[in-house]
Amino acid sequence: MNAKSDQDLLLDHNYDGIQEYDNPLPGWWSGLFVGTIVFSVLYLLYHHSGVEGRSIYDEYEREAAEVFEKRFAELGELSPDKETILKYANDPKWLAVGEAVFKANCVSCHGDGGLGNVGPNLTDDYWKNVESVEDIAKVIANGAAGGAMPAWKNRLSHPNQIVLTAAYVASLRGKGGGGGKPPEGREIPPW
Template sequence: MSKQKEPAVLAHEYDGIREYDNPTPAWWHLIFIATLAFSAVYIPFWHFSIWAWTEQEAWKENQVVEFKRVFGAVGDLQSDEATILRMMNDEKMLGVAESIFIGNCALCHAKTGGGINGVNLTDNAYKNVKKLEDLYAVIAKGANLGAMPGWEQKLSKNEMVILSAYVATLRGRNLPGRAAEGEVIPSWPSVPPAQPASPAPAKKSS
């Protein structure tokens, strides 16, 4: 058997160490060239193209589809006390509302609702709310000369109704955050019990 020929040793030397002349394999060069070619398309498209989209836009589009599916079962919600109370007992809707709260309100009110530069929503004191329906009005129209922005141009009515219900459920948790502001108001009306699902109609036997 013939011995495998060792690569030549390069002429230069560093601290007594010399290198073999072992060039990078051709497949590595091909991957490198393909990466450069891909980046030449990727960077202009995602950073400068008018047709590119962001992760936030993709998330919002997916949310719109999901909200249409969820809200299709309940129709158009009213912003009255009875509807908000009913939504306070709807775990599925509260789950959707929590995601809306975290995505839009947590920056000021914290994910827990305890408040950062916005008021603490987990105590019993309120600045602009006297009754349950006022939560919807504050969310839709804003308050405190714009310190609390209005969301009626960014959120649908259904979203604001279930968001009002979610914020109402935060009351009384007394989580760490900003000190109470405003005045203590009467408790919310009693939340009606959840309605059991209607049984499926029996199939007629042939």
């Protein structure tokens, strides 16, 4: 190249004596940019189009349901009766499952450890909507107080989660140490 053509390729701006050539971007770089834009549009359409089963939340729900199905296969279908709830309230392995469900879904209203927040304190002897240990599972499944406590039977992935959560809630009674929200409801006899 001659000096004249070099002058034509230089851009007009000059910073501290440094000049820049007016060269086009490399083809692979432009292709990568266009490919990224196309991929982003396709990704957005695929994952955020509102079709069920494609979001990470749907994938999590599927995988969690599979895990619960495998774990609950050894239990079979649990009945929400007094003997079953009290049996699992004293079984650390399955009590941990109930505690996990409680922490994932109930802590926002009932507080950490069931000490009460917006919902009632579950560690004292005063209960609302519960007269026996079986009523805990009914309240979890069907809700209570005109919607203040939502029904969970259609929200949890397996019916055994209700029974194990009821067992965990039953195990909280007497563990508050006098702390938490003041008593609400009526005093009920021990389980």
